[in-house]
Amino acid sequence: MTASHPPRxxxxxxxxxxxxxxxxxxxxxxxxxxxxxxxxxxYWRQTLGAxxxxxxGDIRRHPLxxxxxxxxxxLFLVPWIYFTGNLYGFTKWWMIDHVLxxxxxxxxxxxLDQIPLLVAWCFGWALTGWLLAKLQPDxxxxxxxxxxxxxxxxxxxxxxxxxxxxxxxLPFFSSFPVVAGVAFVAIGLPMSLVSGSLFAxxxxxxxxxG
Amino acid sequence: MPNETLGRxxxxxxxxxxxxxxxxxxxxxADAIDEASGxxxxxxxxxxxxxxxxxxxxxxxxxxxxxxxxxxxxxxYFRVTGKGLRAARDAQRTSIxxxxxxxxxxxxxx
Numbered sequence: 037m038t039a040s041h042p043p044r045x046x047x048x049x050x051x052x053x054x055x056x057x058x059x060x061x062x063x064x065x066x067x068x069x070x071x072x073x074x075x076x077x078x079y080w081r082q083t084l085g086a087x088x089x090x091x092x093g094d095i096r097r098h099p100l101x102x103x104x105x106x107x108x109x110x111l112f113l114v115p116w117i118y119f120t121g122n123l124y125g126f127t128k129w130w131m132i133d134h135v136l137x138x139x140x141x142x143x144x145x146x147x148l149d150q151i152p153l154l155v156a157w158c159f160g161w162a163l164t165g166w167l168l169a170k171l172q173p174d175x176x177x178x179x180x181x182x183x184x185x186x187x188x189x190x191x192x193x194x195x196x197x198x199x200x201x202x203x204x205x206l207p208f209f210s211s212f213p214v215v216a217g218v219a220f221v222a223i224g225l226p227m228s229l230v231s232g233s234l235f236a237x238x239x240x241x242x243x244x245x246g
Numbered sequence: 247m248p249n250e251t252l253g254r255x256x257x258x259x260x261x262x263x264x265x266x267x268x269x270x271x272x273x274x275x276a277d278a279i280d281e282a283s284g285x286x287x288x289x290x291x292x293x294x295x296x297x298x299x300x301x302x303x304x305x306x307x308x309x310x311x312x313x314x315x316x317x318x319x320x321x322x323y324f325r326v327t328g329k330g331l332r333a334a335r336d337a338q339r340t341s342i343x344x345x346x347x348x349x350x351x352x353x354x355x356x
Contacts, residue, residue, distance in 0.1 A: 054290065064272075093290075093294050
């Protein structure tokens, strides 16, 4: 017999991302089965499966919302990329002259690895996820999935040249920061979208059952 | 669900609802399907299918009671309609006809 309350993180994710007209009953069913002795691993499998099913179900039920999400994602992310890119470019030389010359490590992080730019992108992605979840709280799993798919081509376009650069004969430790940059784009940006979506309140905006 | 016919999983869900009668809500329906198929089914997949069945008028639903062990969430009970019953019978007839056309397979081992 396991504890009566299911894994809290899984439950939180389920309440945030499960959708459909009977999602509250679905959550109740999972609670009931867990209380009757199902394992935590079982609860996690059900949660992740429910989120995936909800995501696909949202897109099937609301194709027009999915189209709007594609438009909104581009409408927000493209200006954000240009704005942060330009801001980074304008301030880079001033930073090199006044701040970064004191530390080689700081210089490399700022100029070679472009950490501030990547962090700003993550922030923009999180903001996009938050905005989409606020606009479509009843189907946030599906719309976040759409937004992730929308940004994949861009991440691919940005990541592939860096990946090639990283594998252009450099020793592993020299290429590691570059590879980390690719990972940042490939994993960090989608995760930022999901995080922004998760932290948008309310988690259960309307009781649409019954 | 084109031409109002049932898919394999939809039929399984419908039969599980019929089997449990007045006590057909998510948990026993999921248990019945797990038992019949011999593998774990995702509860959200069952609800998605039940939504589809309800949209097509094969089942109806009504809210039931909530209990503390359910985290305060109400049960959702399902009942098969006349249309659902006819669809299940049609599926049974079609299946029997199909099997009758291949008598050599009956009782054969793979």
